[in-house]
Amino acid sequence: MNQAQPQRGQFFLLQPDTTRGGRGHGVVFENVKTLRTLPRMILRPASGGFPTLSEAPRLVHSPEQGDPPQDLEGGISGYWMVSERLQRVLSQVDPDGFAFVAADYRLSDDKKGPPYYLCDVIRELDALDEASSKLTIELSDEFPAGKFYDLTGGSSLIFRRDAVGAAHVFRTPYSGRLVFCDRHLRDAIMDAGMGTEKETYGVWFTDAADI
Template sequence: MKMDNKPKAGEFYVISSDVRGGGPGHGVVFENEKGLRPAGQGIIRPRDGGFPPMGETPRLRYDKRQGRMPGDLQGGFSGYWLTSEPLKQLLESVDPDGFAFVPCEFVLEDGSQGPPYFLCDVVRTLDALDEAASTVKILTEGYSAGKHYSLAGGASLAFFKDVIGSAHVFRTPYNSRLVICDRVLRDALLDGGFGKAPNSRGVWLEDAAKY
């Protein structure tokens, strides 16, 4: 390990949708998901991120038989997060170039319009992980990018700060599901009431130095 860049607690965080609590999860049905997929692609999200051209607005419908109302952050929407308007506004205020959003049509069970929700993607990708200073599983077989960072079983991540620069959020090219944010965005989320116990509002934050 390079001691000059060892993982430091409180610098960077893994941000994801909070899936704790068990139960059936959310009850949002993505009605036109298949119609929005590019030909031959299992999900909508392109490999390089962002949104493909969409000929119609993503349509969501709430069905309480399938689960609860969505939180401010929900994962699993064809490769994207689903975010509320308050969370969208906070994310854009901290790092407007790090995120892209597409508005959704969200209908409640009685047919009325639900609160505003957006598909959200972290569109900045940085090759910023210091592999030599980190403790992380690096898988090399069967991945189109040549390798894959696996956090299964835990990890301790260090990053090249000169590569990150002024960015507050980014993905790694070697695990598209892994989203990293810095202390600035983490503190803004907590100050905004996201990611705090006992009600995380769907936002889960873990210290990347001791994941």
């Protein structure tokens, strides 16, 4: 039986740009200890989405910590931090794929900054064609789902279109917090001036067929 061929230009790894140089963002999550639920060390629940919040997440830019945030930043207690214009694109293209909470974003002088949101990708699809993809699949009871997709060392991922359906963004049960999107969402972000094949404004796309 012939294996499916790589779907170049069809699906992409979507992530914040961690290679842009500089100090990175200097955003401090001031009230995370008030909002999180112990014993969890981050706000995001293990099941994803947002817990009930007693107040808005307070995010403050500290120049001593780093640069102002771009359109997409990661590492905010398990969430992405997204600008208003990126939030608008994501929610318009795939409203069921994302969850958002408006943040109280402040500048270093405590003045209100531009609108930002915490964002989580809440759709999970077991859509990878494992037999046709090139990757390392680790099996162990130590993994929450019993296996893990290791993409280091070069990978080529092929997704089953019948499993993806009309979704434009998703995670898989076996790839941790990695997020995948289709060309439609990628093009919408690029058309809004926030992404290229490489990176701008903190948005980074990598072709899933050639990771």
